Amino acid sequence: MPESIEPRKTTPSLISEGNLVARTLKRWFLRRSRVSAVQILSPNFFLIELQGDALRAALWLPGQHVQVDIGASLTFRTYTPMSWSEDGRTRMLVFLHGKGPGCTWARDIKVGDTCAFFGPHRSLELSRLKGPLALFGDETCFGLALAIRDGLPEMELRCVFEVSDLAESQQVLDTLNLSGAMLIERVPDGSHLVQAIAEMSRLAKAGYENALTGNARSIQQLLKALKSVPVESSRLSVKPYWAPGKTGLD
Numbered sequence: 419m420p421e422s423i424e425p426r427k428t429t430p431s432l433i434s435e436g437n438l439v440a441r442t443l444k445r446w447f448l449r450r451s452r453v454s455a456v457q458i459l460s461p462n463f464f465l466i467e468l469q470g471d472a473l474r475a476a477l478w479l480p481g482q483h484v485q486v487d488i489g490a491s492l493t494f495r496t497y498t499p500m501s502w503s504e505d506g507r508t509r510m511l512v513f514l515h516g517k518g519p520g521c522t523w524a525r526d527i528k529v530g531d532t533c534a535f536f537g538p539h540r541s542l543e544l545s546r547l548k549g550p551l552a553l554f555g556d557e558t559c560f561g562l563a564l565a566i567r568d569g570l571p572e573m574e575l576r577c578v579f580e581v582s583d584l585a586e587s588q589q590v591l592d593t594l595n596l597s598g599a600m601l602i603e604r605v606p607d608g609s610h611l612v613q614a615i616a617e618m619s620r621l622a623k624a625g626y627e628n629a630l631t632g633n634a635r636s637i638q639q640l641l642k643a644l645k646s647v648p649v650e651s652s653r654l655s656v657k658p659y660w661a662p663g664k665t666g667l668d
Contacts, residue, residue, distance in 0.1 A: 448487060448534040449473060453527055454507065462557075462583075463590045464512045464524050468533050471506055476537075478502035480569030481544045481562060484510075484537035488523035495520040496659075498541065500564040511561035511594075542629060542657040550574035552621040554614060554640055555632035556604075557581055558659045562631060563596055576626065578617050580604045580636060611636060615643040627653045634658035 451470030459465055478499065485494040497510045512524045527533075542562065544551075551573055553563055563577050577599035581587040584603050591599055600617055602610050614636075622628055622644055630637045630644075637658055644654065 448536060449476065450532065450534045451506075451508075453529050453531045453533055456527060456529055459511075459590050459593055460586045462514045462586060463560075464514065464527075465509060465594075466512055466524070466527060467507060467509045468535075469505075469507045473502070473506040473508055474504065476502065476508075478508070478538045479545070480565040481542040482538040483541040484508075484535045485539070486523075486533065486535040488519055493519055494536070495523070498559075498561045498565060499538065500561045501568055502538070511564065511590075513557040513560070515557075542631060543655050544570070544629070546652070547573075547627045547629070547655055550576070550626045551629060552576045552578065552618055552626040553629045553631065554578045554618055554637075555580075555630075555659075556636070557587060559631045560587075560590065560594075560596070563599070564594060567596060576600075576621055578602070578614050580610060580614060580632070608636070608639070611639050615640060619643060619647050622647050622649045622653075627655075629655045629657075631657050632659050634661035 449470070449472040451468040451473055453466060454469040455465075455467035457465040481498070483496050483498045485496050487493075488495055497512060499508045499510050502508045514521045514524055544566070549570075549572075551566065553559070553566065553575060555562065555577075556579055559579065563575065566573060566575055577596070579587065579599055580602050582604050584601055587601055591597075591601075600614075602613050604610055618628060618640055628644060628649060630640050637656060641654070641656065
């Protein structure tokens with residue numbers, strides 16, 4: 419991915435630099451926590467655990483996201499928690515790429531740091547899907563797959579991911595015990611999506627419902643192909659996380 423692309427940058431519309439009202443709202447509505455664990459799974463994947471009393475009362479469902487204050491001029495980054503426990507703990511799998519403020523935040527974070535965020539908020543709509551489920555995405559969607567696997571254990575899940583580094587991605591998924599995912603190496607001209615389209619279409623014909631996440635451009639191609647299968651809109655759930663040159667899709 420080009421360096422200008424950083425997964426899922428979100429700056430809420432009410433939060434703008436120099437806005438006193440926004441800063442007051444920030445103090446009122448952000449959930450505050452501390453970093454209780456950081457595990458470096460690979461050069462580009464960090465597993466971060468947050469803990470705090472403010473997390474105990476949160477109502478979280480798999481697929482929902484949080485908007486984390488990374489402390490850079492009221493800038494936020496959006497992540498999909500892998501899990502959320504009643505004792506006030508949540509875990510996020512953070513994918514690093516480039517040199518943006520979100521990557522700097524994740525690389526520098528350490529146990530004991532404070533962390534504030536909005537959410538959880540509705541993102542990918544999974545409640546209407548009954549499964550089995552075929553999930554398409556990329557490195558930014560690994561956390562979502564794990565949230566579905568652990569949070570909706572009754573739902574059969576198959577994953578198709580486009581990735582930049584096959585070995586690193588497979589290592590991370592093996593570490594997190596997410597087995598059976600199809601990993602397809604990304605190429606600049608997008609021709610790798612032919613394989614993804616073929617697998618997602620095969621699963622759709624076999625009765626799987628479909629969730630398309632990750633890169634907006636890839637989703638457009640998958641969506642066009644699946645509609646020609648055809649796949650009914652009621653069996654599709656779509657949520658772009660990022661697009662080349664654009665931010666704030668959540």
